[in-house]
Amino acid sequence: MRLAVYGVGAIGGLVAARLVAAGHDVTGICRGATLQAIRSDGLHLTVGKDRTRHDLKVTDDPTEAGPQDMILACVKANALPGVIDGLKALSGPDTLLVPLVNGVPFWFFQGFGGPLADTPLQSVDPGGALAAAFPAERVTGAVVHISCSVPQPGHVHNHGGNRLIIGPPTPAVQPQADRVADLLEGAGFGVERTPRIREAVWEKLAGNLNFNPISALTRATVDRIAGDPESKAICVATMREIMTLADSLGLAFELDPDARVALALKLGPFRTSMLQDVDAGRRLELEPIVGAVVEIADRLQVPVPSTRAIYGLARLLDESLAAA
Structure with missing residues (x-):
């Protein structure tokens, strides 16, 4: 699988480092000091007293990476609408998007019944652009219970937690959610699978x-x-x-x-x-x-x-x- 980690900050850096360590083909999308630090000296991960260095391909131009099998979006949820063009550049017809974000995700009401069924939230997805580009069948939900920080560019510290909850927005895409869960579990995360991700x-x-x-x-x-x-x-x-x-x-x-x-x-x-x-x-x-x-x-x-x-x-x- 070709994997892109969009945003190599605290959580994104941890995810990218572990996926690289597990032998996957990973490209990190980042910019500025983070981009330069990883290009010059790799991505450094500290977990307790264990410190490791990882060679991660990085770019600030998603078109350079091209279409991926899976995008793990690790920018803050409020930044997602601003990087939609980059996400599209990384997407082919079957690319799966996994937003590892806090708060109410843009996909929350996609394929969901009730009074707000399929309603885009202007606070997280102005105009519904993300939902239009990434419908429920191309999204896997994730909830992160991990504490990380970035003391300096290219260096990530995992302070505690290792739990990821993974689930599909709709039952029809359970196989895709299982692929994501398998991938992250194989990279060393404690994965909890749920049919009730909301x-x-x-x-x-x-x-x-x-x-x-x-x-x-x-x-x-x-x-x-x-x-x-x-x-x-x-x-x-x-x-x-x-x-x-x-x-x-x-x-x-x-x-x-x-x-x-x-x-x-x-x-x-x-x-x-x-x-x-x-x-x-x-x-x-x-x-x-x-x-x-x-x-x-x-x-x-x-x-x-x-x-x-x-x-x-x-x-x-x-x-x-x-x-x-």
């Missing part, structure tokens, strides 16, 4: 929806947010709102908000991805994680006051980061 998306979203933007707004680590009575109450309120939305969408989703916050407290001084973005002066992955939830709530006419308040404040922060 519930897995929603379960992760329940924690990201609050801890991520609250950490960005307050500069506080997860343990401080979970341990503070007022911020804890906000987290619990947003989790209850997302449970109500799940019911409206027909998702079989169960959650104990107090237990979820208690679990977060045990993570210790964990720095969320949005907090890392603020520290680096980068824009936030806000629309897929929070904006999409507000959009879904508006379309269903379900009140989500706590989520909406977080979204409004974090959006102002994001605009300030963009203007800096």
Whole structure:
């Protein structure tokens, strides 16, 4: 198989390194300092005390790589619409797209029944361009439960976690999802296969929806947010709102908000991805994680006051980061 990893950052770097180590033909799509670092000295991966170097083909021009059998899209979900031309350049008639992203993915309502069946979300897929280019039969869903960082270009540190949840948007494409799961399992990931990938998306979203933007707004680590009575109450309120939305969408989703916050407290001084973005002066992955939830709530006419308040404040922060 010819594989492209679009975005060789934290998760993309880990995926690319492991696929190369497993003997696959992999091309990384990246740019700037990352491109130069990997071209000159390879891709470096640190897991615990184990440090490895991998020779990865890289380019900043997807047309140079040509059509692939599979694209593992590891850019942030809010960046996907901006790289659609690159994704198309890597695509042939049977190319499979696997978005390894946070938040509500663009394919969420493709082939899905209920009140928002086949509805494109403007917050993650303006105009429905991604859904038009990559219909459900060419997509495999993925939820990432891995913590990585990039201390310098071309160097990835895996701090914890090794779990990927893989599943098809519709039952008809189960064979494609199995191919993806086999590939990633063979590369050393702990793969969980599920026929209900949307519930897995929603379960992760329940924690990201609050801890991520609250950490960005307050500069506080997860343990401080979970341990503070007022911020804890906000987290619990947003989790209850997302449970109500799940019911409206027909998702079989169960959650104990107090237990979820208690679990977060045990993570210790964990720095969320949005907090890392603020520290680096980068824009936030806000629309897929929070904006999409507000959009879904508006379309269903379900009140989500706590989520909406977080979204409004974090959006102002994001605009300030963009203007800096």
